[in-house]
Amino acid sequence: MLDREGFRPNVGIILLNANNQVWWGKRVREHSWQFPQGGIKYGESPEQAMFRELEEETGLLPEHVKIIGRTRDWLRYEVPDHFIKREIRGHYRGQKQIWFLLRMVGRDCDVNLRASNHPEFDAWRWHEYWVPLDVVIEFKRGVYQLALQELSRYIHRSDNSGGTRHRSPRNVGKAAEKNIEAPTIEQEEHK
Numbered sequence: 001m002l003d004r005e006g007f008r009p010n011v012g013i014i015l016l017n018a019n020n021q022v023w024w025g026k027r028v029r030e031h032s033w034q035f036p037q038g039g040i041k042y043g044e045s046p047e048q049a050m051f052r053e054l055e056e057e058t059g060l061l062p063e064h065v066k067i068i069g070r071t072r073d074w075l076r077y078e079v080p081d082h083f084i085k086r087e088i089r090g091h092y093r094g095q096k097q098i099w100f101l102l103r104m105v106g107r108d109c110d111v112n113l114r115a116s117n118h119p120e121f122d123a124w125r126w127h128e129y130w131v132p133l134d135v136v137i138e139f140k141r142g143v144y145q146l147a148l149q150e151l152s153r154y155i156h157r158s159d160n161s162g163g164t165r166h167r168s169p170r171n172v173g174k175a176a177e178k179n180i181e182a183p184t185i186e187q188e189e190h191k
Contacts, residue, residue, distance in 0.1 A: 001042050006093035007076055009040040011050045012147060015058070015065065015102045017126055020155055023104070024132060025057065025113075025121035032137055035144070036120070037097065046070070046098040054102075057120045059112025065102040069154035074098060077143050099147035101154055129155070 002008050013036040015023035026033050038053035040046060047067075054060050074096035084092055113121050127135075129148065136144050 001040070002092060003096070006091055007074075007096040008092065008094070009046075009049075009074075010037060010095040010097045011040060011046050011053055012037040012075075012097045012099040012143075013050060013054055013102060014099060014147065014151060015054075015060075015104055016068070016129075016155070017104050017108075019126075020129055021126035022129055022132060023058070023111075024125055024127045026123040028119055028122045033132075034136060034140065035132065047100075050098075050100045056116040056118075057113075058124075059115030060104070060106060060110055064104065064106030064110050066105050068101045068103050069151055070101065071097075071099045071147060071150050075143050075146050080139060097143065097147075099151060101151040 015036070017023070022035070024033050025036060036053055036057040038049065038057070040049040041052075044052070047070075051062055054065065075098075076094065076096045078094040079092070081089060111124060113119050113124065129152070132144055133141060133148065
């Protein structure tokens with residue numbers, strides 16, 4: 001499902017633990033790491049898609065998490081041509097995403113990367129909040145930066161988790177000012 005401009009609706013998930021560290025997954029059979037994300041199916045709300053993707057990719061259920069916040073608007077990015085299948089080039093431009101910030105209220109042992117028949121990740125770990133900006137594949141950095149920056153405002157007034165306060169990196173403000181729409185898609189064409 002593409003919009004008139006060729007963007008596929010999608011959700012991104014930033015999952016926090018009690019220490020405000022973010023869940024970071026390693027793509028199956030690849031050396032790339034990313035946040036959980038995936039497409040919104042026809043008739044689904046962004047929140048419904050987020051819970052479906054969360055379960056498919058991490059095995060976590062709604063009772064394992066609490067929604068803290070979400071981005072106000074879509075964050076759009078274009079996908080480099082070499083990541084787009086030839087048959088859809090010219091129609092598909094990229095993705096538009098609503099990002100959700102979740103607090104894990106379950107336990108680490110609730111994560112099950114084999115919850116679906118088509119696992120997305122084969123390993124996972126917790127990272128400090130801003131670390132993904134330094135280690136995510138370059139074409140995803142702009143959208144990650146915008147999502148992390150916008151959603152960081154919820155961390156300090158969230159559900160008394162006792163987590164530590166995080167400072168944003170120096171270059172985040174510059175990217176937000178420029179309204180960067182850098183790509184952020186899996187290393188396959190799209191989900």
